[in-house]
Amino acid sequence: MNFITNQAKIDASQMTDLFGNGKMDVVITVIAIIFTLLCGYLVMMDLRLRKLENKDKK
């Protein structure tokens, strides 16, 4: 059970506040936009390819 219990002794609450200066909000927004665009593009391409493949089969 070492996998479960092996936790660092110091807690994250002692670290500098990440959200305090607003930088983290920018990081989160940028990552969220990139990931949403990537997944949106992948879904769109997947569905479009499926349509073309079905047409090709006919």
Added chain:
Amino acid sequence: MIKWWKIAGFILVLYSIIQGLFGAVPNLPILENSIRNLYFHVPMWFTMISLLLFSFIKSIQTLNNKNTVNLNYDSEAEVYANTAMFFGIAGLCTGMIWAKNTWGAYWTNDPKLNAAAVAMLLYAAYFVLRSSIVDEEKRARISAVFNIFCFPIYVVLVFILPRLTDSLHPGNGGNPGFNSYDLDSRLRLVFYPAVIGWILIGFWIADIGKRTKKLNN
């Protein structure tokens, strides 16, 4: 309908992003909050190596027949290598950001960094080689041989050589690896789903590339 493993990849990556940015992390010296990059930087390399392994296998399959080359496998090998490069560049970018925050510079003389750059150039040479040969069969044959050589060299450059010398990377050059004490259970709960999720996303991108090529042909 989108296949289940693609949806699983999306959900796992989404979970790792949310947990990676908002979840609790251990307070590690020097690393502090930059440890969150573990969920983004390392999965990129795992995805890259998985895709390169598939590219390597497809190249072997290309040459499997004594008399003819299988062009379909060759095309798949190229798509896998292409997608792997995309993740390699993402891995380099996330690594550079991490390096700036922990080591003080975007690029250091670390053997692992230099080896990764050389390995990327090796695969860049693979694409140059492909585009320089017009004849399809000849291209498939020569680039498959090159790819079969590239993969073991990549493994040696990125995973073996840096371990034999001094390196800033964890687990290399006598440094303790994340596994020994840094990667505690809170990190593991996000790290493993992130690795699996990004690998699935990588294969999803490769799948789209393969199908697009097939339709174009």
